[in-house]
Amino acid sequence: MPSEEELGRNIARILAMAWMTCKRLIFLGFQRNSIFCKCLSLVCIALIFRAVFLYPFPGVGVLRENSFYWVHSSSVSNTQYGVRKDKFLEVPQIVWGLNNQKISFARACLTSRMLNRTLLMPSLSASLFYKELELLQPISFDKIFQFERFNSLCNGFVRLSRYSDLSNRTVPFELQKGSGRKWTVERDLDQLKQCRENPIDEYESIRIVGKNPFLWHDHWPVKDYAKIFECLVLIDEIADEATKVVSKIREMGSNLRSKTETLQQNISSSKEHTPYVAVHMRIEKDWMIHCKKLEQRSNISQICSSKEEIMDRVAHIRGLTKPIILFLAVADSLLEDASVLSGWPDGFFPFEKKKLGVWDIYNKYPYLIKSAIDYEVCLRADIFVGNSFSTFSSLIALERTQKLIAMGGSRSCGLRWSSYAYNILGAFGGPQRWMTDMSDSSLNAISYGSNKISC
Incomplete structure (x- = not known):
């Protein structure tokens, strides 16, 4: 089989011969718009397409710009x-x-x-x-x-x-x-x-x-990672467990709202339409040790957030219709502060697994599956609030960004599928609006966190 260099020279010769033939015929008196020249032009185009697109280069079948897609x-x-x-x-x-x-x-x-x-x-x-x-x-x-x-x-x-x-x-x-x-x-x-x-x-x-x-x-760029994440679908057993938790959250929210006389006329009686906010509260002991060291190394103060700061910023999210139910996603085994449910402003009703009455769902599974259920519950929330230096929060924000893009809102930060980072101060004293930059050339910001988020 000829080498790549030889094949390249052969292609160059084919193109040169085709071009010179066309020029000579025109020089001999053939009109450019004659039938003969038109037919010859088509033959030349066919030769060029065959040389460029169909020539069997050894070792390479597909080449994509700015990527490493390689086919033998x-x-x-x-x-x-x-x-x-x-x-x-x-x-x-x-x-x-x-x-x-x-x-x-x-x-x-x-x-x-x-x-x-x-x-x-x-x-x-x-x-x-x-x-x-x-x-x-x-x-x-x-x-x-x-x-x-x-x-x-x-x-x-x-x-x-x-x-x-x-x-x-x-x-x-x-x-x-x-x-x-x-x-x-x-x-x-x-x-x-x-x-x-x-x-x-x-x-x-x-x-x-x-x-x-x-x-x-x-x-690899963010969009390549996002493609892989789109292909990761939980098995039915885990997805069904997440559905049970979401249904319980909406049921509790519906019951709370039905008791509020001033809002009762404007609220759907269907619990499936009752909104909820998911808050990924990173205040566990392992996280607080990690984030403080990270703040020192990176000279960034917007990483750690106390329980009080999280509560204050969530309370300042504009557009929330109260009463609103909050699902607090926390790693229970690493949580030192058991008072995460107390101190929230009026109209905010926080629930974690035990208070929600779904601990039996989580308790039968190992850590990884518990986390997968939490992830799915946060992903399906009407509003998600997390920490931009948390991988858990970052991947949820990425998937929610993909949903917004699929709905035609590539640069929209509307309330639908909206995400926030409570560790960064945003407008009106609330958390910073958050969308993933899908054009980023590296996943570094998602892997290790960032305070530079799109919204």
Whole structure:
């Protein structure tokens, strides 16, 4: 097979010959608008299109600007819309909180996409005690998210596979991820590019070892991560549990409003239409230690928020019709202050899991599933208020931004699907309006937090 250089020269010769033929015919007296010249022009155009678009360049089937989407021609018969089904990528067990795990998973997916490999379904962690390895409780991806649904929604973008799909059990190529200050974004990218070439690319499976994907360098824009998150659909069991919690919240809100005589005539009797505000209160002991250190390192004061500051700013959100029910999403096991329900202004009725009467729903599940239910309840809220330096809050704001964009409000910050960051002071003494910048070239702001938010 000729080299890429030879093929390039051949294409150049085809184009030059076609152009020179047209010029010579015109010089010999053929009119530009004659039938013969028109036919010849069509032949020239056909040759040009064939040379540019159909010439079989070795090693490259698809090229997308500003991306690393790469397709190897030798595996076309084993691909599905450019994702090879005979080459795999394996990553370490994914750890930490729910949304750090989601980012880890998305980063692993995008790494596999760059290598044009199918990602072997990784193991998640049901427990939060990530530092004590012996306490980790591994849980399969398909115990949280729908496996087939993921592949259906992400068809042609990335692909997930089970270990049973490996055709043989040959030793995989082990790729050690670098670490430390000397391991730059550029070095990490060069390492990945080397894995796209032989002899590494010949291995059926590449196994990445050394660190959690959340800590890998980032090479992809926000919109690519958002695409992965769109494909993550909770299994029916967890989604149904979240629906029960949401129904209970709206029921409590409906009961509260029906008792308010001055508002009774203007309120729908259907509890399905009773609005609620979800507040992700990051005041747990582990968070307060982390955010104070982060404020010192980054020289930013808008990270930590006390319970009093959160209550005051939520109370100043304009447009709320009171009485309004609040769902407080907190990590109960790490909460030192049990008074989160007290001190709220008149017209605000806060509920957490136990007061709401849904503790039995949460209590039968490990940490990861509890967090997934909380996430879904916050996602479905009429208004969401969180902390812009929290991964949990940031991914909810991202998904709600996507919903706004889908509704045609790409730069709208209206009350519908609105989000706020209580750690940043906004208008009228309330929290800052919040939309994710979907054009951002990196997920860094979402992974590690930011006080620069779109609204």
